[in-house]
Amino acid sequence: MKYTLKNVSLPNGDRTNVVVSGELISAIGQSTEGEVIDCTNLMVLPGLVDLHTHLREPGKEDSETVLSGSQSAVMGGFTAVSAMANTSPVADTAGVVEQVFRLGKEAGLCAVYPVGAVTVGLAGERLAELGAMADSAAQVRVFSDDGKCVSDPLVMRRALEYVKSFNGVIAQHAQDPRLTEHAQMNEGEVSSRLGLSGWPAVAEEAIIARDILLADHVKSRLHICHLTTKGGVELVRWAKSQGINVTAEVTPHHLLLTDDLVESYDPVYKVNPPLRTSQDVMALRAGLADGTIDIVATDHAPHPAEEKECEWSAASFGMLGLETALSVVAKTMVSEGLMSWEDVVRVMSTNPARIGGYARQGQQILVGSPANLTVINPTESWSVDKEKLLSKSRNTPFHGHVLPVKVVHTIFEGVIVVKDGKLTGKKHE
Amino acid sequence: MKNQLLSINDLSHEDVIAILATATQLEKITTGPTKKLPTLRGRTVVNLFFEDSTRTRISFETAAKRLSADVINFSAKGSSVSKGESLKDTAQTLQAMGADAVVIRHGSSGAAQRLADSGWINATVINAGDGTHEHPTQALLDAYTISKRFPDNNRDFSSLKIAIVGDILHSRVARSNVLLLTMMGAKVTLIAPPTLLPVGVEKWPVNISYDLDAELESFDVVMMLRIQLERMSNYYFPSEREYARRYGLNETRLKRMKKNSIVMHPGPMNRGLEISAASADSARSVIIDQVGNGVVTRMAVLYLLLGGATLSEVLS
Numbered sequence: 001m002k003y004t005l006k007n008v009s010l011p012n013g014d015r016t017n018v019v020v021s022g023e024l025i026s027a028i029g030q031s032t033e034g035e036v037i038d039c040t041n042l043m044v045l046p047g048l049v050d051l052h053t054h055l056r057e058p059g060k061e062d063s064e065t066v067l068s069g070s071q072s073a074v075m076g077g078f079t080a081v082s083a084m085a086n087t088s089p090v091a092d093t094a095g096v097v098e099q100v101f102r103l104g105k106e107a108g109l110c111a112v113y114p115v116g117a118v119t120v121g122l123a124g125e126r127l128a129e130l131g132a133m134a135d136s137a138a139q140v141r142v143f144s145d146d147g148k149c150v151s152d153p154l155v156m157r158r159a160l161e162y163v164k165s166f167n168g169v170i171a172q173h174a175q176d177p178r179l180t181e182h183a184q185m186n187e188g189e190v191s192s193r194l195g196l197s198g199w200p201a202v203a204e205e206a207i208i209a210r211d212i213l214l215a216d217h218v219k220s221r222l223h224i225c226h227l228t229t230k231g232g233v234e235l236v237r238w239a240k241s242q243g244i245n246v247t248a249e250v251t252p253h254h255l256l257l258t259d260d261l262v263e264s265y266d267p268v269y270k271v272n273p274p275l276r277t278s279q280d281v282m283a284l285r286a287g288l289a290d291g292t293i294d295i296v297a298t299d300h301a302p303h304p305a306e307e308k309e310c311e312w313s314a315a316s317f318g319m320l321g322l323e324t325a326l327s328v329v330a331k332t333m334v335s336e337g338l339m340s341w342e343d344v345v346r347v348m349s350t351n352p353a354r355i356g357g358y359a360r361q362g363q364q365i366l367v368g369s370p371a372n373l374t375v376i377n378p379t380e381s382w383s384v385d386k387e388k389l390l391s392k393s394r395n396t397p398f399h400g401h402v403l404p405v406k407v408v409h410t411i412f413e414g415v416i417v418v419k420d421g422k423l424t425g426k427k428h429e
Numbered sequence: 430m431k432n433q434l435l436s437i438n439d440l441s442h443e444d445v446i447a448i449l450a451t452a453t454q455l456e457k458i459t460t461g462p463t464k465k466l467p468t469l470r471g472r473t474v475v476n477l478f479f480e481d482s483t484r485t486r487i488s489f490e491t492a493a494k495r496l497s498a499d500v501i502n503f504s505a506k507g508s509s510v511s512k513g514e515s516l517k518d519t520a521q522t523l524q525a526m527g528a529d530a531v532v533i534r535h536g537s538s539g540a541a542q543r544l545a546d547s548g549w550i551n552a553t554v555i556n557a558g559d560g561t562h563e564h565p566t567q568a569l570l571d572a573y574t575i576s577k578r579f580p581d582n583n584r585d586f587s588s589l590k591i592a593i594v595g596d597i598l599h600s601r602v603a604r605s606n607v608l609l610l611t612m613m614g615a616k617v618t619l620i621a622p623p624t625l626l627p628v629g630v631e632k633w634p635v636n637i638s639y640d641l642d643a644e645l646e647s648f649d650v651v652m653m654l655r656i657q658l659e660r661m662s663n664y665y666f667p668s669e670r671e672y673a674r675r676y677g678l679n680e681t682r683l684k685r686m687k688k689n690s691i692v693m694h695p696g697p698m699n700r701g702l703e704i705s706a707a708s709a710d711s712a713r714s715v716i717i718d719q720v721g722n723g724v725v726t727r728m729a730v731l732y733l734l735l736g737g738a739t740l741s742e743v744l745s
């Protein structure tokens with residue numbers, strides 16, 4: 001199969017034709033081959049890579065499946081997602097990660113890289129068989145108890161040490177459990193008025209500080225999931241200045257939304273870690289722009305309606321993210337003049353692929369690169385309608401928002417899986 | 430006036446004055462020969478209580494019955510609700526029953542607003558206490574009680590200094606009272622150990638003190654809050670004895686209070702902990718008045734929100 005993305009803009013603004021043959025980019029320049037797809041006014045990016053996705057399968061297929069999550073991902077321009085381990089059963093054995101990996105292959109829409117649990121059952125007590133997951137068909141390199149924090153400092157130290165033998169990384173959900181018992185929202189002026197138990201910034205920052213020091217001590221690789229506080233950004237900035245091997249992520253929702261939205265008591269705004277203050281949002285944007293924060297990751301967390309149609313404290317934590325991520329980054333960073341499209345490529349494709357060790361993802365648009373590509377219309381805005389999302393769930397906080405940038409085509413290993421904003425095909429093994 | 434009472438923020442200053450004035454009239458009428466008024470005849474008021482509170486439920490029930498409304502008590506605790514029936518299902522049931530007003534008490538902050546905003550029910554929603562958020566009718570009855578004890582102020586509290594003492598962090602009574610009493614002009618001081626003040630309280634329009642003794646002589650009103658004993662297990666304070674010694678209203682402190690000042694407590698009291706028996710039963714105490722004032726204040730709220738026959742029609 002051959003086709004040409006004709007007159008398409010590259011992230012640096014240059015216009016050219018990009019020819020795809022089979023799974024690879026075969027030519028860039030003036031020539032056209034095969035089917036010609038007019039991309040005037042469109043821009044091609046390396047396919048987006050999400051390092052933090054909850055696909056819910058196995059166990060919670062009423063919220064999402066590997067297939068529905070893959071559909072949602074490619075509609076959002078992602079060609080790779082990382083399936084978090086807090087499924088049922090937990091992805092803490094080679095058997096479960098291989099099952100998720102196989103389901104990803106069967107869906108055939110994007111790469112699905114399972115994340116392995118750090119500890120058995122996410123209980124924080126005994127290390128899961130990290131080596132067996134690394135050696136499995138899924139070749140797991142990212143390990144996380146996400147949803148829970150690896151709070152025992154000795155367990156965290158051992159995990160960081162152990163994964164060095166296969167160049168793994170521990171992705172930490174930084175939340176001191178004692179400081180966040182019954183926590184419902186950011187602790188501050190808004191929580192004081194609303195009478196909701198506080199989730200203080202220090203509960204995140206204390207774990208980040210500890211883990212930075214542990215990673216330095218054992219000379220291993222640490223990744224901080226979903227950074228949300230100004231203080232956390234400063235800690236990571238300091239660690240990088242010391243040459244400590246730490247990377248950090250921020251979610252799209254933490255780049256845009258603030259804790260005053262909780263005044264509605266609408267659980268669509270309930271998320272963990274919680275929405276913070278506008279000061280934190282500004283610090284996160286600055287940190288992402290200057291490279292302190294390496295990546296944007298969605299923390300896509302689908303929930304069925306009944307887990308959000310209830311009183312605040314009974315509701316589940318989490319928000320959808322895959323189909324709105326690029327648009328929110330465009331709104332908060334590109335439109336605000338904080339980042340260029342090349343920067344977007346860095347934080348949403350190159351860096352997450354590097355951290356995850358995803359060799360066929362996040363590559364520059366060059367002849368010979370795998371054709372994992374996202375074609376966008378950078379000047380078209382759209383109104384988010386939760387009923388039209390491809391996720392099985394509806395818990396987006398952006399319903400009704402008008403956001404910039406439409407994903408037009410998504411190309412996975414040469415196969416056009418989304419064309420003109422609609423699902424078209426899949427990759428057959 | 431809004432068609433709901435979820436928070437004191439739903440009320441304007443004029444609304445508050447209207448409620449207190451109506452309560453005064455209702456008190457006059459119902460202490461006379463006609464205890465019961467026909468104003469809400471044919472209307473249905475549902476008491477939806479997800480948390481046990483016999484006192485508050487009886488107060489609302491009495492208020493509604495004195496206005497001739499039909500009252501349904503829906504005690505959700507121990508029923509299907511606790512077995513997983515959601516707030517949504519319950520609301521839809523009440524909608525089908527034709528409830529005109531739902532008085533909701535719930536352990537979760539924001540539950541009343543959730544019920545009102547969700548579109549599950551058309552009834553007027555009245556918050557009878559939601560988690561640690563608000564308890565607006567308690568604040569209204571407290572303001573009514575204060576205005577009766579300081580009649581010369583004519584419902585303007587700007588010359589009054591009011592202390593609220595105790596577990597501010599977990600108190601819906603304190604949150605509603607801070608909003609209402611400051612709206613009426615009072616100078617409010619919150620007195621508590623730092624552990625029982627919420628982070629963010631420095632943004633509230635109040636003074637903060639950790640010392641009950643510092644300005645005790647200056648307060649016109651001292652409102653004591655209930656301390657829940659389970660707080661001790663979360664390190665909020667070291668022992669009951671130490672709490673009582675530092676923050677309890679004992680007789681020594683009672684004697685130091687200003688002339689004509691009053692002692693309040695929303696109940697139920699822990700006698701000997703936050704308030705000594707002698708303080709609770711002293712001449713300064715208006716705690717018993719608060720109970721009676723609760724009924725007329727809640728009558729005023731139901732009357733104004735449900736817009737029944739006007740008082741002048743009733744009186745003629």
Ligand SMILES: [Zn+2]
Nearest residue numbers: 146147173225
């Ligand atoms: Zn997490």
